[in-house]
Amino acid sequence: MSFKIAIIGAGSVGFTKKLFTDILCVPEFRDIEFALTDLSEHNLGMIKAILDKVVEANGLPTRVTATTDRRKALEGARYIISCVRVGGLEAYADDIRIPLKYGIDQCVGDTICAGGILYGQRNIPVILDFCKDIREVAATGAKFLNYANPMAMNTWAAIEYGKVDTVGLCHGVQHGAEQIAEVLGAKSRHELDYVCSGINHQTWFIDLRLNGRKIGKDELVAAFEAHPVYSQQEKLRIDVLKRFGVYSTESNGHLSEYLPWYRKRPDEITRWIDMSDWIHGETGGYLRYSTETRNWFETEYPQFLDAASKPIDPANRSNEHASHILEALETNRVYRGHFNVRNNGVITNLPQDAIIESPGFVDRFGINMAAGITLPEACAATCMASINVQRMSVHAAVSGDIDLLKLAVLHDPLVGAVSTPEEVWQMVDEMVVAQAQWLPQYAHAVPAARERLSKSAVKTREWAGAARRNVRSIEELRAEKAALKQAG
Structure with missing residues (x-):
């Protein structure tokens, strides 16, 4: 070929x-x-x-x-x-830094949230x-x-x-499945069969089978709580599992940003996160990791x-979807994966226009989604909150409507749990002004936003967040890698 x-x-x-x-x-x-x-x-x-x-x-x-x-x-x-x-x-640093001035503590900040x-x-x-x-x-x-x-x-x-x-395409589903297979004692990830559905980074394992045996909530909770590592790293995720009845694909830190309950009080954040790695909830964790990775490379x-x-x-060969999709389309070797596509009725209790992440099969005829999936009501409600924010955000980005952008941010679950409308309006003005060089659609709105900022009485604070770490130097990274290698 x-x-x-x-x-x-x-x-x-x-x-x-x-x-x-x-x-x-x-x-x-x-x-x-x-x-x-x-x-x-x-x-x-x-x-x-x-x-x-x-x-x-x-x-x-x-x-x-x-x-x-x-x-x-x-x-x-x-x-x-x-x-x-x-x-x-450079812009990503502002995505983390500016919301912190308004009390919004993000771990990743690249899906929704401010x-x-x-x-x-x-x-x-x-x-x-x-x-x-x-x-x-x-x-x-x-x-x-x-x-x-x-x-x-x-x-x-x-x-x-x-x-x-x-x-x-995303790899959250695969990573979540690997965790589940491990806590259930599977000898291979291939022993675990699952249906995972929802929206990107809020996808839910709604059906789990180990060697054909259905796995229920209580067994899964017990398995995670008994695991010496995940019981500490995934405390928030386990709490959601207990309350919703199904496990989320997304990491402890990332999931905490999409919900209004776990990151809204600074003194509560450290209760739910784990600082052993950035992905478990560290303030600005992915920004630090990305910066260190760039410097290291x-x-x-x-x-x-x-x-x-x-x-x-x-x-x-990794479990990233791209190569497997291309192989299926070109050779007709069928591939089953989880794909982000327009809903169009695939998930019965989410909107038609939403971008969902759900199971599908690929062959030479294309990507064929498994239709007729109904999410548990709590999962659908959580997804709906994000979908409404996503829809407004997309339409604002295309139209350059700064008022619609502010409404999108206002309706974000974590932002709404932390900030007042006045704070949101000023924060968006500040972010649009700071990032104007990458926001051509808002060029007409920047002068007025700058003028409002000069007159605003909304107070902010310089805050590093509830669980911030400094970017490590190359020497520190070398020492850490050497220690890990020596430890085996």
């Missing part, structure tokens, strides 16, 4: 390499072309050198090109994969530019695979406004380049 895959935001070096090697685990795909594109020539050069080395070390005919000209990369592409973060870590909504405002205009290019220069019927957060908002915009065949690049000379081992 010979076709072209374009990767937008390919400067996300580690993830791009994983996608690349996963796809090349499919024997029929050895003779394809990867077109990498990114705003950063520096990052493009680094990732191209790594992928070229993979190709050379494995004696492959695969072609790798790299360009900052996005349309050139998209020309004739059959598949387009996006992993972009518009505004990079940070995720503003992230969507930056991404959606760019996503729609991608869609325009795909319609104009990509192969007829090209498929857009979106890995970028906020997943639901980006996918919603691409489908409703971009008019491109789009699927959103820049410093240790020669090691990454050297590692690229190892043979590709299909046994190490």
